[in-house]
Amino acid sequence: MTSMYSNLLAHLQQPTSSVGLETIQGALSHHLAHLSPLPTPLAASAVSAPLFLSHPLTLAKLDTLSTAFRHAVHIKYDLLTKDAEESSLTKALFTRGPRTRLGQWVGALINGLQGGQPIMRLACSTGILMGMNDFEKLRAQKGPAENEVVLSLAEVMDLFRSFQLSSASSSEWEKEFQPMGDHDLLSAALILSSQSLPLVVEDKLKALPLDILGRLLTSTISSAFTSGTFLTSPSALVKLPLLASVAPLSKLSSLTHSVLLDSRPRDGLVTSQETLSSLEAICAQVEMDWNRVSTPADAQRTWLVLKTLLFSTIMISESVLSAAIYVTPCPAPLGLTALRALGHLSFVIQQFGGITPSSNFVELKKAVYLALDVVAGSTRAGEAEDFVSGLLRAQSKAPKDDLAKKAFILACAEQLVPVLKDPRDVFALCEGHLNSPEHRETYESAHSVVLAVLSREDMDGWVSKMVPWYSACLVENSAENGLDTVQLRLAFQTLVKSACRQENAIGWFPVEELIRAIEKYRDDHARAHRLRLALISSVSAVRGVDMLSRILKEVRRVIKGKQEVERLGEEVIERVGDREKAFAIRWWAENRKRLEAEYGQEERALARL
Secondary structure (H helix, E strand, O other): OOHHHHHHHHHHOOOOOOOOHHHHHHHHHHHHHHOOOOOHHHHHHHHOOHHHHOOOOOHHHHHHHHHHHHHHHHHHHHHHHHHHHHOOHHHHHOOOOHHHHHHHHHHHHHHHHOOOOHHHHHHHHHHHHHHHHOOHHHHHHOHHHHHHHHHHHHHHHHHHHHHHHOOOOOOHHHHOOOOEOOEOHHHHHHHHHHHHHHHOOHHHHOOOOHHHHHHHHHHHHHHHOHHHOHHHOHHHHHHOOOHHHHHHHHHHHHHHHHHHHHHOHHHHHHHHHHHHHHHHHHHHHHHHHHHHOOOOOOHHHHHHHHHHHHHHHHHHHHHHHHHHOOOOOOOHHHHHHHHHHHHHOHHHHHHHOOOOOOOOOHHHHHHHHHHHHHHHOOOOOOHHHHHHHHHHHHHHHOOOOOHHHHHHHHHHHHHHHHHOOOOHHHHHHHHOOOOOOOOHHHHHHHHHHHHHHHHOOOOHHHHHHHHHHHHHHHHHOOOOOOOOHHHHHHHHHHHHHHHOOOOHHHHHHHHHHHHHHHHHOOOOHHHHHHHHHHHHHOHHHOOOHHHHHHHHHHHHHHOOHHHHHHHHHHHHHHHOOHHHHHHHHHHHHHHHHHHHHHHOOOHHHHHOO
């Protein structure tokens, strides 16, 4: 036994050490990897070492232990690989391979952990599992480490449950669950588990009491955000010791709910609803405090916490809803609760561009649209109406300048328009924002809601009244800072298609409005170009050969430039309906060459259309 090894054992047996934890960690990793023939005695000494078990048992100590075992796996695998490379061919024939030898070594490590306190075994086995997962070639052999992680966590949860049921602690070990240092022991166990459980195969996770684990994770995440009161408590905002661990905890919570919903749907639905309700309560408290606190004490820190809360809510909501849609029937309250939680954070969502089509926040849009799909598909009559009515009532009580809240409501209403009995109630909220591009999110959402209502085929009477007004509105918003080209084209196409379901005169009105606007703004080349493209997009929206002939005649008269000719070709060939297709093809065949000649097109450029 070397003096260095003896010195390490001496330090491990003391409740305090004169050297830092990093030094202990490095020495422990080294000797675990190099100890011959097996590391079982040292693993047993480490898992029961007073240095790590001494009061208070902090996350820093557990992290040190976990990292030491993780690095030991790295060192051992490198040693075995190097030894195999340097061995002669004869020796290699009679010697086990590096992976087999490493598997035996890992088995010896795990044997050394037996009899240790569950939380200590969890830390060590987490390090072993993470170390093996770091090497793709070793992942097929991580089964024993996975088993140890699951068993250790189950024992920790069982001890915590016993502690909760007991009015007085019966042992010093149970006292360790009381808050100590910067984390209580249960939170530390969950943080360790958040590193290792995602690496465990799902079939083994099902052996855990996942409903209880889900509730413990929810409680810990709630504690991390002080149940949403951190805005009114500057000291709490500064501390928040669990904040750095919210991301892995949320990821583990997502995994837990997903597996539980898949394996035990009834328990999964109950636990998921409790989790989303808890998040909703936190977000509601945060919104209420945000409206009361004019200037946060520490703006940078505040926004970091708010963004973390948003990401956590999105991650868990998306996971729950993605799994819940396969449960029949999927309960609408899950979607409603997720939407309400995210709605309370609309002022944070605004900082990421909202949930408009132009937003790049894919995860947010997925979570919101999943929730809206669940609500829209509800088997209970009036679910969507009740939700939208609740949003409108909440908006009426919100500050008038809360544009972020309005944008969120409009984005939700747009998706629910197809299932609302009377979507005109939402229009009152849109009207004031259709000509206000300064707040882009609200502006785009308002137009999207109007177009969604126009797309419904049971709104004919309302559409007839709306066509003249909205045609003028779109022309007004064709300026540089208004709707972009794609939005303007889609808006006019939808409007013309909806108007054409009425009388021909109503169907032709928006087309005529476009033609007048093109003449009016002909000196504003960029605006006129956008309007001409909108007119071209309307070609496929008209009904009947007579109206198609009229609009093509007008397009032929005003069209300019190569891009517009190409867009016209695409519209005629790809998008005109079956009833008008034959006429459209003939018209294009007759006019293509003249258009080429007028605008200097090359034959090849248009032939592909």
